[in-house]
Amino acid sequence: MPLCPTGELVAEAAAHQGAVAAFNVITLEHVEAVVAAAEAVGEPVILQVSENAVKFHGGRPHPIAAAAVSAARRSSADIALHLDHVKSEALLLEAADCGFGSVMFDAAHLSYRDNVAATRRAAQWAHAHGLWLEAELGEVGGKDGNGPLDAHAPGARTDPAEARRYVEETGVDALAVAIGSSHAMTSRDARIDHDLLNTLRLTLDLPLVLHGSSGVSDQEIQRAVAGGISKVNIGTALSIAMTRAVRAALEADPDAVDPRGYLAAGRRAVTDTVTALLTTVTTAAARTV
Template sequence: MPLTATGPLVTAAAAARRAVAAFNVITLEHAEAIIEGAEAARTPVILQISENAVAFHHGRPAPLARAAAEAAALASVPVALHLDHVRSAGLLHRAADCGFGSVMFDASHLPYEENVAATRAAADWAHRHGLWLEAELGEVGGKDGGGPLDAHAPGARTDPAEARAYVAATGVDALAVAVGSSHAMTRRTARLDHGLLVRLRGALDVPLVLHGSSGVPDAELRRAVAGGITKVNIGTALNIAMTGAVRAHLAADPAVVDPRRYLSAGRRAMAAAVTGLVAALEPVGEGGVSGGVRTGCPP
């Protein structure tokens, strides 16, 4: 099916008090695995390409974005394409031409007033060009090799009153909030501030996004979704799965030189990880297991 716009997927999830998973794409194998895992779970999914991934591909977003879009066109579930953690206005302005339906513009590293001004300009441009825009207030640590922020560090948590003013001033469509997760975690040990999440949900009328979700245990993820998180970003977990499978394949067959052999193992491992992580976002039914109709999915 053709690409689905991100906004309707997230809006539908919010209306159903559910969440849609957004997985980072670095290679074509990532995109294929994410779609395969989502199809196994019969759930919509968002493919997201970060500014760092674009930099890895020589600063050219189009080749990977178009490959991901072609893979999405063959999917049996709704798939959206999102440009993530963009700090460059130049890259933002290339998003629509590369097939992205949404962008996360990241000015969270700037002082508050500068963040507001930059994000307002980004939102205005995005909306004029038919793009849904996400932003971040507070700081989710772990980007670009930095460690997680201390829970009491300035900016480590999103303030509800400030977030309400920020959304009104910028006109963003969704807000990534800092409630205790961190990017690039390789162990699932994060503990979220669920009380803060409840206050944020009460203060805001836009969908809330959780970044750095690879380090959040299943029970914490499920509780976060119940508390109002609508989009869940996951990246490192797939890289752990892929790298582990590739290492195991090379160790078992050190003479192999055909990358299709070990990349196939990596792709299978990522697909399985996607299916498992999507299941963790499902609400728990009366029988104590995940259940319910998945938003926008075929029967």
């Protein structure tokens, strides 16, 4: 099937009080695993390639993007391609040529004023090239001499009034908000501030995104989706699944030299993990409270 526009998948999910799951991929095995899970569950997904993943591939986004595009076009599932956590404006400018339909532009490390200016430029460029743009807002800092906190720094919380001003000043299409989750968590005990999420939902007229969802339990994810989250980002859970499976395969066969054996085990583990998480995200609308 043709690649789907990210914005359309998110809007469709939100229209049904649901969310679309977005999975960060690093290797071809990740891509194949996510696509297989989407086909098995019969739900749309977003394949996300982060700036860090691009750095892993030598700073060249085209090869991994081309693999994702090829897999998506040969799949029966609805799949979008998203460039995640981009800080480099040079990388942003490569997005459209690589087949990405959307970008998450990350200027959260900058002061509020510089964040707005950089994100506004990114949004204007993205819209001129047919791309949907996501940004994030945690805490702008400035208190006690502290700098800005990104949306998923421990303890960060998004101020609703500040978020409304930020959205108006930047023209972004979606906003990742700080409501209790954190990146790179290996446990699933993050607690979502559901009252804050409800206020943000009522204050902002655009899709809200939950980053760091690997650290959030199934129940909390479903409550967050029911409470207004329209896009759920998941990355670390896939890395945990692959690493554990590869490690177990190599421990079981210390003399193994053919990578196909242990990579296949890793791919299966990622497919299983994505299948479970995709089911969690996409059944949340039916459990709205």
